[in-house]
Amino acid sequence: METTPQFFRHGPGPLARLLFFALLSCLLMAEDLRFKYFPELRPTIAIIVFPIQKLAHLPAQIYDEIKVFLDSFHVLKENEILRQRYLKDREQLLRLRTLQTENKQLRKLLGAVKQIESETKAKAVLAEILYTPRDPFSHKTTLNKGSQHQIQAGQIVIDNKGIIGQITQVYPWVSEVTLITDKDHSVPIQVVRNNLRSVISGAGKNNELELRYLSVNTDIQTNDLLVTSGIGGVYPPGIPVATVTEIDRNPADTFAKITSTPIGGVDRNRQVLILSLLPPMPNNPAETSEIDAENY
Amino acid sequence: MTPKIIDEEKLSAHNYLGQDILAPAKRWYVFFSFLIALVLNFLPLQGYALIIRPDFVAITLVFWCVNQPQRIGMSFAFFIGLMMDVGNASILGQHALAYCTLVYFALTFRRRLGIFSLLQQAPQIGLMLVIMQVLMVLVAILNTANFPEWHYFLASLTGTLLWAPIAYLLALPLKLKSDPNAL
Numbered sequence: 001m002e003t004t005p006q007f008f009r010h011g012p013g014p015l016a017r018l019l020f021f022a023l024l025s026c027l028l029m030a031e032d033l034r035f036k037y038f039p040e041l042r043p044t045i046a047i048i049v050f051p052i053q054k055l056a057h058l059p060a061q062i063y064d065e066i067k068v069f070l071d072s073f074h075v076l077k078e079n080e081i082l083r084q085r086y087l088k089d090r091e092q093l094l095r096l097r098t099l100q101t102e103n104k105q106l107r108k109l110l111g112a113v114k115q116i117e118s119e120t121k122a123k124a125v126l127a128e129i130l131y132t133p134r135d136p137f138s139h140k141t142t143l144n145k146g147s148q149h150q151i152q153a154g155q156i157v158i159d160n161k162g163i164i165g166q167i168t169q170v171y172p173w174v175s176e177v178t179l180i181t182d183k184d185h186s187v188p189i190q191v192v193r194n195n196l197r198s199v200i201s202g203a204g205k206n207n208e209l210e211l212r213y214l215s216v217n218t219d220i221q222t223n224d225l226l227v228t229s230g231i232g233g234v235y236p237p238g239i240p241v242a243t244v245t246e247i248d249r250n251p252a253d254t255f256a257k258i259t260s261t262p263i264g265g266v267d268r269n270r271q272v273l274i275l276s277l278l279p280p281m282p283n284n285p286a287e288t289s290e291i292d293a294e295n296y
Numbered sequence: 297m298t299p300k301i302i303d304e305e306k307l308s309a310h311n312y313l314g315q316d317i318l319a320p321a322k323r324w325y326v327f328f329s330f331l332i333a334l335v336l337n338f339l340p341l342q343g344y345a346l347i348i349r350p351d352f353v354a355i356t357l358v359f360w361c362v363n364q365p366q367r368i369g370m371s372f373a374f375f376i377g378l379m380m381d382v383g384n385a386s387i388l389g390q391h392a393l394a395y396c397t398l399v400y401f402a403l404t405f406r407r408r409l410g411i412f413s414l415l416q417q418a419p420q421i422g423l424m425l426v427i428m429q430v431l432m433v434l435v436a437i438l439n440t441a442n443f444p445e446w447h448y449f450l451a452s453l454t455g456t457l458l459w460a461p462i463a464y465l466l467a468l469p470l471k472l473k474s475d476p477n478a479l
Contacts, residue, residue, distance in 0.1 A: 017370045018400040024374065025396065028389035033439060045382040052331065053383060056338035131340050133384040136444035137436035140385040169385070176385050183441065204442045268342075 046171040053142065053174065057130050060270075125149055125274045127157075130174060139182035139202060141165075145274065146173040154234065156275045162240035162264035163187065163228065164272055179266050180241065181206060189241050190229040194219055197229050200241060203259065207266060209242050211258040216249045218256060226260060233278055240264070318363060318470040326367050329356050329466055330376060338383055347447050350455035352462075353380060354398055354428060358421055359466050361402035362409050373399040390435045394428045401427065414460040422456030 012020075031037060071078075127145040145151050147170045157164045157177050166185065169176040178185050183204035190197045196219065203210045214220065224244040230237025240263045248257040333352040341349060353376060360368045377392030384391065401424045402409075409417050429452055433444060 014370070014400050014403045018396055021370050021374045021396040022393055025377075025389035025393035028378075028392065029387050029435065032388035042382055042388060045378055049379050049383045052334045052379075053338050056335045057340055060340050129340070131338055131383070132342065132346065133386065135384050135386050136448050137439070137441040138384075138386050142383075142385065 042169070043171050046174070050171070050173055053131055057144070124276045125151065127175075127272055127274050129270050129272060139165075139179040139185075139204070139206075140168075141177050141179065143167075143175050143177055143272065143274070144173070146171045146175050148172050151175050151274060152277060155277055156235055156239075157272050158239060158275060159264045159269045159272050162242075162262065163235070164262075164264045164266055164269075166234070167274065177272075180262055180264075181208060181266055187235060187241055188229045188231045189226045191220060192225040192227055193221070196220065197231065200226060200260065207261055209260045209262055211244075211260065213255055214258060215254065216251060216256045220244060220247060220256070220258060222247060236275065236278060317472060318467055319472055321360075321364055321367055321470055323367075325469065326360060329360075334376070334379065334383075337380065348450050348454045350451050350458055351425070351428075354395065354425060355421075355455055355459060355462050356466070357395060357399055358402045358424065358459075359463050361399050362406045362417075363463075363467065365403055365406060368399075370396050370399050387435065387439055390432055393435065394431045397431055398424055398428045414463050417463075418456050418459045421459045422452055425452040425455045 011017075032042075125145055127143040129141050130144045131142040133140065133142075143151075143157070151167060151170050153167055153170050153175075155167045157167060163180055165177040165179040165182070167175050168178040179202070180187055180200075181202040181204070183202050186199045186201040188197070189200045198211055198214055200209050200211050202208075211220075211226075222244050225240060226242045226244065228235040228237055228239045228241055242260040242262045244258060244260045246257075246259045250257070330353065333356040336352040337349075339349075357368070357373055357376070373395040374392045377390075377395040378388065380386075380391040380395075381388050405420065405424075409420060412420070426449065429449055433448075437443065
């Protein structure tokens, strides 16, 4: 073997290499899904990937600039419409403010617990969807704001109509949003019509959400509006999530099969708003003791 | 056992010998091709364009493995797979495993593919792409994902259709100026 010239040496054969790399990727997948020993691995690779993503985003950016330039001819008309809408919204805002003060007074009269209001570091930021993967398995998108813009994991992402998702991974300049249509993502909601509370989860399909574990005789109808209930302290209350589109009440099953469509443009919009983090909830003594028990 | 009779019209020694010999690619050219492929894979597309977009990185990998296997190895495929995983927000290692398997098939069948013309190669490349996608589906299902809808596999079809033009374009700068068979 030692007499083999350098030219003919190729190292291990393709099959051996394949087995090695297959093993390596299986280990990586197990690490990524279960153990998470190296949380820095993903952000490190993301630093290399980011310039490429930015480059890929360039054509869309140029298109936007041209569109803005062309739109500038209609600015006067648009300005007028916006001013009218502003006045209309202003009226509602004023009413909201009086209602807020009234609410505070009433709470004081009733002796209810004061709503906790404290400043958090993360603020509401306007962001743009940088990239949607062609991956039917993970319902995630990438936004063009990251930890450099004070984005934190856990912030809620909405558009002008309703909730889109929640930020789950933050890189220096970009962040990942898990959409509400993701299979592992749930939102606490309530039905506007009758204040029925439940939890809605993604169905793992585009534009479909599931209300699981509601019994067959639950009072729910098609076209019911579902908004966030604010329970759990992650989602602010009252933001539209979905409308019920189909109810299948099969008496043989324990639960009704309720599908609904998200209101926010989960797979459509480019511009989104990242909401500021809600102030942390006071600890629930029952929950904390449970977590402590798990840790020890 | 009778030896297989080769249809002279489809595969002839003359055609095989008449194929272009490619100059060895420069390292920067290989990297540049992958950069373009990654950018194409990361383009912010929506709707139908997103559904039919082929995996350009996979096609580029197959091209280099078939034509100049000494330029890139499986480690390169593994690393570019990791980059796709991070960019795609999928499980770390999913694309890496798929690309390594693709490279393995391309390396194994590269001599066989070499005797075919680009158009004849396309269905065989398509089969490799389908195997790669099936592997990715298997990994995702292990992670309790739903089976994707049928149009997920359209990417393999468009990849098959685009193989000949992409391979032609990639080989264009490598063609020798003078005819090596002249003399």
